[in-house]
Amino acid sequence: MTVAIVFLLITVGSVVFHFWSPWWWPEVASNWGGMDDTIILTFWITGFVFVVICLFISYCVWKFGYRKDRRAEYKPEDNKLEKRLTWITTLGVAALLAPGLVVWNNYVTVPENAYKVEVFAYQWGWKYRLPGNDGVLGKTDIKYINDENPFGLILEDPNGKDDRLVDGDELHLLLDRTVKFELRTIDVLHNFYVPQFRGKMDMVPGIITYYWIIPTKTGDFEVLCAEYCGSGHYAMRGRVIVDKEQDYKKWEAKQITFEKMLAQNKKNKNLQLAKNNK
Amino acid sequence: MSDEYEHKLEAKSDHVSDVSSVGAADIDAIPQAEIPDQELYHSHSWWTTYVFSQDAKYIGIQYALTAIGTGLLGLVLSWIMRIQLAFPGLGWLEPAAYYQFVTMHGMIMVIYLLTALFLGGFGNLLIPLMCGSRDMAFPYVNMLSYWAFVVAVLVLLASFFVPGGPTGAGWTLYPPQAITAGTPGSNMGIVLMLVSLILFVAGFTMGGLNYIITVLQLRARGMTLMRMPLTVWGIFTATVLALLAFPALLVGCLMMTLDSMLGTSFFMPAMISMGEKLSYDGGSPILFQHLFWFFGHPEVYIVALPAFGIVSDLLSVHARKNIFGYRMMVWAIVGIGALSFFVWAHHMYVSGMNPWFGFFFATTTLIIAVPTAIKVYNWIITLWRGNIQLTLPMLFSLAFIVTFLNGGLTGLFLGNVTVDVPLSDTYFVVAHFHMVMGIAPILVVFGAIYHWYPLITGRLLNETLGKIHFWITFVGSYAIYFPMHYQGFVGVPRRYFEIYDSPYIETSTLLLNQFITIAALIVGAAQLIFLYNIIASARLGKKSEKNPWKANSLEWQTPQMPPEHGNWGKETPKVYRWAYDFSVPGAKEDYIPQNVPPSETTGAKVEKT
Numbered sequence: 001m002t003v004a005i006v007f008l009l010i011t012v013g014s015v016v017f018h019f020w021s022p023w024w025w026p027e028v029a030s031n032w033g034g035m036d037d038t039i040i041l042t043f044w045i046t047g048f049v050f051v052v053i054c055l056f057i058s059y060c061v062w063k064f065g066y067r068k069d070r071r072a073e074y075k076p077e078d079n080k081l082e083k084r085l086t087w088i089t090t091l092g093v094a095a096l097l098a099p100g101l102v103v104w105n106n107y108v109t110v111p112e113n114a115y116k117v118e119v120f121a122y123q124w125g126w127k128y129r130l131p132g133n134d135g136v137l138g139k140t141d142i143k144y145i146n147d148e149n150p151f152g153l154i155l156e157d158p159n160g161k162d163d164r165l166v167d168g169d170e171l172h173l174l175l176d177r178t179v180k181f182e183l184r185t186i187d188v189l190h191n192f193y194v195p196q197f198r199g200k201m202d203m204v205p206g207i208i209t210y211y212w213i214i215p216t217k218t219g220d221f222e223v224l225c226a227e228y229c230g231s232g233h234y235a236m237r238g239r240v241i242v243d244k245e246q247d248y249k250k251w252e253a254k255q256i257t258f259e260k261m262l263a264q265n266k267k268n269k270n271l272q273l274a275k276n277n278k
Numbered sequence: 279m280s281d282e283y284e285h286k287l288e289a290k291s292d293h294v295s296d297v298s299s300v301g302a303a304d305i306d307a308i309p310q311a312e313i314p315d316q317e318l319y320h321s322h323s324w325w326t327t328y329v330f331s332q333d334a335k336y337i338g339i340q341y342a343l344t345a346i347g348t349g350l351l352g353l354v355l356s357w358i359m360r361i362q363l364a365f366p367g368l369g370w371l372e373p374a375a376y377y378q379f380v381t382m383h384g385m386i387m388v389i390y391l392l393t394a395l396f397l398g399g400f401g402n403l404l405i406p407l408m409c410g411s412r413d414m415a416f417p418y419v420n421m422l423s424y425w426a427f428v429v430a431v432l433v434l435l436a437s438f439f440v441p442g443g444p445t446g447a448g449w450t451l452y453p454p455q456a457i458t459a460g461t462p463g464s465n466m467g468i469v470l471m472l473v474s475l476i477l478f479v480a481g482f483t484m485g486g487l488n489y490i491i492t493v494l495q496l497r498a499r500g501m502t503l504m505r506m507p508l509t510v511w512g513i514f515t516a517t518v519l520a521l522l523a524f525p526a527l528l529v530g531c532l533m534m535t536l537d538s539m540l541g542t543s544f545f546m547p548a549m550i551s552m553g554e555k556l557s558y559d560g561g562s563p564i565l566f567q568h569l570f571w572f573f574g575h576p577e578v579y580i581v582a583l584p585a586f587g588i589v590s591d592l593l594s595v596h597a598r599k600n601i602f603g604y605r606m607m608v609w610a611i612v613g614i615g616a617l618s619f620f621v622w623a624h625h626m627y628v629s630g631m632n633p634w635f636g637f638f639f640a641t642t643t644l645i646i647a648v649p650t651a652i653k654v655y656n657w658i659i660t661l662w663r664g665n666i667q668l669t670l671p672m673l674f675s676l677a678f679i680v681t682f683l684n685g686g687l688t689g690l691f692l693g694n695v696t697v698d699v700p701l702s703d704t705y706f707v708v709a710h711f712h713m714v715m716g717i718a719p720i721l722v723v724f725g726a727i728y729h730w731y732p733l734i735t736g737r738l739l740n741e742t743l744g745k746i747h748f749w750i751t752f753v754g755s756y757a758i759y760f761p762m763h764y765q766g767f768v769g770v771p772r773r774y775f776e777i778y779d780s781p782y783i784e785t786s787t788l789l790l791n792q793f794i795t796i797a798a799l800i801v802g803a804a805q806l807i808f809l810y811n812i813i814a815s816a817r818l819g820k821k822s823e824k825n826p827w828k829a830n831s832l833e834w835q836t837p838q839m840p841p842e843h844g845n846w847g848k849e850t851p852k853v854y855r856w857a858y859d860f861s862v863p864g865a866k867e868d869y870i871p872q873n874v875p876p877s878e879t880t881g882a883k884v885e886k887t
Contacts, residue, residue, distance in 0.1 A: 003668055003676070010680065010753070014760060022785040023764035025700070038696050046687035053658060053683055057676060060661035064597075065668070071868055072599035072861035073663035076885050081659075082603050082652070089651045093644045093690075100694040101637060107699065108633035123460045123552065142548050143555075183630075186550045188455035189563060191628065191703060195769030195782045198700040202630040204563055205454060206547030209630040222780050226703040226771050228448045230460035231373045234774040 004062035011054035018047070029196035029217040029242070034103040036198070042096055049092070107199070110212045114180035117171070120151060121183070121190035121203050124232035126169040126223060127151070132162025132257060142186055142205075148265045152186075153258055164255040169223070169238035172251045173215050180212040191227035194240055202227050215242040306875040308500045308852050316412050316496065318844055330425075332417035333843055337424050338402030339734065341394055344424075348431055349391035353802050355383040364788075364795035366776050373775040374462035377446035380773065382438075384449030385471070388577065389478060390431060392719055396584040397482070397520065398427060400726060401489050401513045403734070407833035408510050410498025410851045410873075412844045415491040419484045426481025430474045437463070437470035445471045448773060450574070453545040453566050457538040459552050469538055472531040479524045479531075489517045498832065498873075500853035504608065505872070507831045507857040508601060511608050512587020515615040519576045519583070522619070527573035530566055537561070564631055571622040578715050579618040583611055585722040586653055589675050591857070592725050593657055595829045596672035597664030598868050600858035603656045610649040610656075617646045627698045636695040643693035647686070654683055665861065665868070669827070670744045674725030677752040678718050684756075685714025688763060703773075706766020709759045717755045724751065724808070731812075732826050733833060736840050737819030743811045747804055754801035758794050765790060830871045831857040859884055 028036055064072075116137055118129035129151055131137045138153050138160015145152035150167065153160040173179055183192055185203040193200050196219075201211040223238035243251065256264075321327040331337055359379050362371045371379075402420070406413050414420045437444040446462030447455060455461045456468050463471075493514045497506070506514075533544040537558070545566040546558035594601040601607060623631060623639045657679055666672065688710040691697045701707065724747070731739050765787050770777050777787060825834040837847040851873040859870040865882035 003673065006749075006753075007676065007680065010756060014684075017761065017764075021761075021764050023761075023768050023787065023790060024784075025767045025769060026782045026784060032700075035696055035700050038694065039691065039700075042691050042694065042697055046690055050683060050687055053654065054680060056658050057661065057679060060658065060664070061666060061668070061676065064661065064664050064666050066598070066665050070665055071863075072597065072665040074600065074861050074863055074883075074885070075602075076600050076858070077603050077605070082606050082656075085655050086648065086652060089648050093647050096690060096694055097640060097644045100696040101640060103696040104633075104636050104640070107696065108636065122550075142550060145550060187552075188458060188460070188549075189452060193703070193769075193771065195700075200628045200699050200702060202628055204630040205549045206560075206562065207630060220781070222782055224769075224771050224780075228377075228452070228455070228773040230455050230458075231377060231446070231462060232460070233377075234373065234776050237780075 001062060001065075004058045007054060007058040007061065011051055011058070015047070015051065018043075026196050027217075028198060029194075029215060029219060029221065030198060031214040031216060032103075032107075032198040034106070038100050038103055041099060045092055045096055107211065110180050110210065111178050114178045114212050115174075116180050116182055117173075118151075118182045118184055119171075119192045119203070121185040121192065121225070121236075123187050123230055124225070124236040126171075126192075126236070126238035128166040128171045130164040130166065130252070130255065131159075132164060134159060134162060137182065138163050138258070140184070145186065148262070151258075161257070161259045163258045164252065165258060165261060166255055170241065171223075171238070172241045172243050172248055174248045175215055175218055175242055175244050178212060178214050180210055183209045183211075188229045189227045190225050190229050190236070193224045193226035194221045195224070196221050197240075200226055218242045218244060306852075306854070306877050308854070311499055313495075315850065316415075318412055319417055320843070330421055332413075332421045334402040334406050334414045334417070334420060335734075335841065335845075337420055338399050338404075340424050341398030341402060341427065342400075344428060344431060345391050345394040345399060348386055348434075349395075350805075351435075352383050352386035352391060353805065355379040355386070357799060357802055359383065360795040360798045362775070363777065364792040371775075374443075374446055376775045377448070377773070378444050378462050378467075381446050381448055381451075382434075382444050386434070387716065388449065388581070389475070390434065392581045392715070393482070393520070393577070394427060395723060396581060396719070397489065397513060397517060398424065398485055400509075400584060400588065401485070401517065403730070404509055404833060405489055405492050405513060406496070407733075407836070407841060407845060408507050408831050408857075409493060409496060410501055410832045410846070410853060411492060411496035412846060412850065414488040415496055416488050420488050423481045423485035423488070426477055426484065430477035430481060433470055433474040433477060437467050437474070440466040440470060442467050450567075450570060451534070452570075453534055453537065453561075453563050454547070454549060454551075454558075457534065457546075458549075458556070465538075469535060472535045472538075475531050476528060476535075479528045482520060482524060486517045486521045489513060490521070498851050498853050501832075501872075504605065505853060505856045507587070508590040508604070508607055508611070509584070509587040509831075511611050512583040512585070512590075515611050516580045516583040519615050519618060520580045523573045523576035523580070526569045530569035530573070533569075534566065564626075564629060567626055567629055567631075568623070571625045572619075574625065575622040576615075576618045578711075579614060581715050581719050583615060585678070585719040586611060588726050589678050589722050590653075590657065590660075591829075591831065592671045592675045592722075592729055593660050594858050594860065595729075595827050596669050596675070597661055597666045598860045599660055599664035600860055601656065602659040602662075603652075604856065604858060606652060607656055610653050613649045614646060614653075617642065617649070621646055621693075624693050624695070624698070627695050628702050640693060640695035644690065647690060647693070650686060654679065654686070669728075670739070670741065670748060671725040671729040671827075673745075673748050673752075674721045674728065677748070678721040678725065681713055681721060681752075681756065682718040684760070685710055685712075685718055689714060700769070701766055703771055704766035705770050705772055706763050708772050709762035709766060712762075713759045717759065721752065724748070727812070729827065730833075731815070731819075732822035732839070734840055735816050735819065736822055737815055738822045738826065739811050739815045739819060743807055747808045747811065750804035750807075751801055754797050754804065757797045758801065761790055762794060825871075828867070828869045829857075830855075830859055830869050832872055835871050835873050855884065 120127040136159040138157045183203040190203045225236035445467040536542040543558045543561035546561040548559045
């Protein structure tokens with residue numbers, strides 16, 4: 001009896017906790033509300049199964065407790081019942097899977113007009129690169145990375161000249177503009193994760209990975225690294241700020257282009273040389 | 279279900295109308311033995327009996343004790359981590375140490391505790407006894423298997439004492455960070471970890487071949503495969519999985535050792551570590567992840583299938599009812615085992631592999647839910663119209679169903695590729711896998727120990743202490759892991775040394791962390807009660823009668839209890855039925871052991887399958 005009641009309480013308690021929990025996801029700030037919907041759907045289906053089975057267990061424990069004078073039923077198999085249960089489960093699983101695959105299909109199909117932003121990760125911080133007016137990110141190679149070319153842009157590639165380099169952990173995005181994050185790391189695995197955007201993808205040295213979002217809310221969001229990357233993993237944070245057009249333009253204009261940076265480097269170098277010669 | 283009996287009756291009924299006139303010798307007939315009785319090694323000294331033992335029962339106990347001892351270290355490590363998470367202000371742990379403890383906790387619990395305990399411990403103890411054989415097929419190799427495991431554990435422990443400490447790469451050991459600066463223990467720690475795993479795999483292979491060949495070759499006469507207890511089916515299938523999956527881990531470990539020590543580039547692309555260009559070039563980090571999870575996912579079932587098998591037997595015995603749908607249960611075990619090799623990349627949805635793989639692996643993953651669900655249905659239908667004895671093994675089995683159900687259902691979240699995107703690498707994952715492959719199998723382990731303790735020691739464990747242990751463990755661990763899922767929804771990432779309240783966290787998670795930590799400390803401390811019970815009851819426990827639970831399977835039918843060397847005295851048993859003839863209508867008792875011949879139960883209406 002007590003056992004049945006405790007099992008019942010655990011079931012009820014789980015449901016109550018679910019509905020009353022103050023811990024829930026922050027409001028979505030991108031186009032991936034579909035992911036939340038899939039979770040909610042999954043909750044209803046699996047929650048139903050959980051409650052039914054737990055109640056069944058409680059009932060059995062209460063109803064079929066041991067009595068010396070009684071014998072259990074002897075019925076090794078019931079093909080009909082087993083078949084029915086198999087089909088019901090298959091249907092339930094299909095109901096979960098189908099909408100999930102639709103959303104996934106969207107997630108992995110990047111719209112062609114997406115604005116490309118490079119997210120550059122290292123132990124332990126973030127940098128960003130925006131395409132210039134040509135809308136194309138210049139090619140890079142890890143072997144070109146040095147103090148004067150921190151992103152390792154290939155000098156011969158003309159597309160890279162007007163790329164804007166953001167040498168800090170703060171990225172601004174334009175509200176409602178589709179953006180494709182091209183994810184690049186120069187050392188170990190990282191993962192560019194903003195909880196409100198829902199999207200996630202590991203960054204792998206040697207390849208460029210990607211995912212896309214449409215920011216749907218202005219605001220200041222925290223970036224977290226979501227793939228373990230060594231002792232500083234927990235401190236690898238950054239910021240994404242979603243702006244309306246005016247603010248965004250202001251910020252964008254402040255970011256230095258690669259060409260300008262090279263020129264500056266040269267100037268500094270000449271200055272240094274001149275100083276040395278003196 | 280005893281098909282021989284029915285079969286003979288049918289055959290005879292043409293000629294003889296009176297059932298009772300069928301000769302006992304005739305209806306009890308069983309095929310002749312095909313191979314002579316196994317020759318056994320007989321120990322002559324204390325050393326060869328208790329230390330370098332070749333008796334599977336002793337090896338099983340040795341495996342279990344070593345595994346539990348290592349597991350206690352894993353438990354203490356988890357306490358330290360939890361205290362850091364709940365009370366970051368104490369500042370008693372460096373990030374490096376935190377990550378080292380996370381890594382060692384994970385690896386110890388998955389490999390050195392659960393795998394070793396289920397296969398090495400329960401496998402050795404139960405396979406020969408339940409199959410009615412005298413010992414494992416190759417006792418000497420079996421002994422080597424245990425000692426290789428001991429060396430693997432020692433190498434693992436040694437890594438705590440080398441410069442740089444043990445590896446802090448996370449239990450998944452992903453390169454490049456596992457072997458580059460920036461990760462604790464990236465020099466000697468990781469190499470010792472890899473060597474220890476290699477030794478473990480070598481040791482396991484020796485044991486695993488033994489389990490498989492014993493099941494296939496040394497079963498008692500009449501013990502057909504479809505009469506084996508589900509415990510044996512679970513351990514047998516898990517062993518097959520392990521023999522196919524561990525090689526992937528082995529080559530992964532070997533390749534990473536080479537990358538680390540000889541500078542090869544299997545997993546290492548060109549990279550700049552801490553401002554310095556490394557000499558690696560052209561390797562693929564994702565290749566390691568494929569190898570790791572090709573092992574890692576079957577590994578989940580290597581732990582789960584023995585638990586499935588054992589819990590089926592516990593439920594059946596203590597509900598005094600046959601396991602419902604035995605054949606379906608066997609095929610579900612085999613089916614899950616086979617499917618488990620086609621789902622590995624669901625751990626890698628957001629790893630940067632080709633995202634189109636997501637469709638395939640989400641589908642296979644959700645397909646595997648079907649046989650798993652069938653197992654859950656059959657467990658609970660076994661309770662229906664049973665005669666449920668709320669003994670400790672039964673309580674732990676019931677708790678297993680609830681926790682496994684919970685963890686299995688959250689698996690449907692993570693397996694469904696879209697839902698995995700926001701939840702992966704958050705505390706939702708941590709909660710899910712602890713529930714499904716931490717707590718659930720451990721509850722089965724406890725149930726199994728309470729169940730088979732009399733077989734090992736001849737004494738019963740203390741019931742009151744057991745009940746206290748049960749309620750704290752079950753309710754406590756549920757209180758730890760159920761709310762933890764909600765931290766995952768908030769978006770709190772796993773493997774964070776500190777989770778201070780970020781702007782996106784609307785309700786502070788610190789309070790929840792403190793609650794979880796206190797629950798974890800209490801549940802951990804309750805295990806001391808269990809340890810005391812185990813140790814004290816070996817001397818002081820109530821003496822158990824033979825077959826105290828009135829079970830049908832062969833391990834309880836040995837001439838002596840605890841069984842002696844060679845298990846069966848002069849003659850090995852003959853088997854006439856499956857292990858689940860409980861509450862058969864017309865039978866004198868509510869159970870008919872597997873070795874009771876049909877001539878002794880003529881009134882019983884056993885069903886043929």
